[in-house]
Amino acid sequence: MTKLSVNINKIATLRNARGGNVPDLLKVAADIENFGAEGITIHPRPDERHIRYQDARDLKNIVTTEYNIEGNPNQKFIDLVLTVKPEQVTLVPDGVDAITSNAGWDTLANASFLRDVIGTFKAANIRTSIFVNADPKIVAGAADTGTDRIELYTESYAEAFSKGDTSGITPFIAAAEMATSLGLGINAGHDLSLDNIQYFSEQIPNLLEVSIGHALICESLYFGLDNVIKMYLNKLK
Template sequence: MTKLSVNINKLATLRNARGGNNPDLVKAALDCERFGTQGITVHPRPDERHIRYQDVLDLKPVLSTEFNIEGRPDERFMRLVEEVRPAQATLVPDGPDAITSNAGWDTLTHQHYLQDIIRQLKRWDVRTSIFVDADERMVEGAAETGTDRIELYTEPYAQLYPSNPAQAVAPFVKAAERAKALGLGLNAGHDLDLHNLKFLQEQIPYLMEVSIGHALICDALYFGLENTIQLYLRQLNSSV
């Protein structure tokens, strides 16, 4: 079964637009768990424009599902991970000014850097995942870092899916098969939604986890948060 981890960054963006604590991020995360999600994802950025570092500290003691912290592994991020010890740390190559994640790591160029980061994370007993493009060379480079998993960056799949689903998914299937052969766990995320998620999961049935935020929160405006989470879970598991 592919797990659903809800990225709650957009809820934090809404809260920050007016100040105060509405919506209450901790309550929203607990509601997501109560409604069936198997994980919570956050991506704190240096300017704290959505998730604040304090949010991460507030969430850790109350969550009962897997906690996934995404981010570029700079000094502040690593201090946060050391303190929180989430189930998983997903390493992304975003610069400080990036609006959203828009590319995977070049795992060949940055291999030694990633190896050092991953060794430290494993000393803290934190599962590691590296954000990568659907490129078999990058998957192979990721395997050399010692990471536990990779997360496939799925925006190119989502963009092409409406016009040509088979062509859209083909490089992702190849990358996934290479990851599986190398013993890497497999996650996926970025621009996955109710239209394209089921097809991806059917083509890569051993996908372990998807992280979905923007589309899911947008859908919740129309369908409600509880119903939306159930709709996403049905895309991943027909028995739900």
């Protein structure tokens, strides 16, 4: 079964809005695991507008499932990941002013840089994943960097699906088949939701993990975290 990793950035955003510790990010992370999630994902950004770098350190002592830290591998991020040593690091080419992730890596143009960064993390026994668009050439480039996995950037699929167009899955199937042929593990994330997750997981071969944050937290406003996590797990079976 595909694993569900819950991105808790939005919990940190809510906490930061009032300047206190409500909701308690660490307690929410532990509760999410108790509700059945199989991983916790965070994506600290340089301005710490949601997840703070100290959160990343504190969560290391809380997360008992899989801990995944996403981000643009500048030196501050690299140092954080090497200190915390999560089970997985996901490399995302965010601009400093990006509201949210909006593109995957060009693994061909950035091959040397990615190879060096991935080598650093793998030397520390941290599994690596690269955030990529659904393009077989880019997936092949990812394999050449030495990464363990790719994370498919699923916004275009989600947008097409919301309009009733299931053909948006086609490039993702091709990218997943390429990844499998090259021995890469497959993760996916961005705009996945209760509406579109089941079809995606049914169509993508060898999908190991999905990382879901914004939609899951929004859905939880209506149904509650416990219920929503169980709803996702049911759709991923």
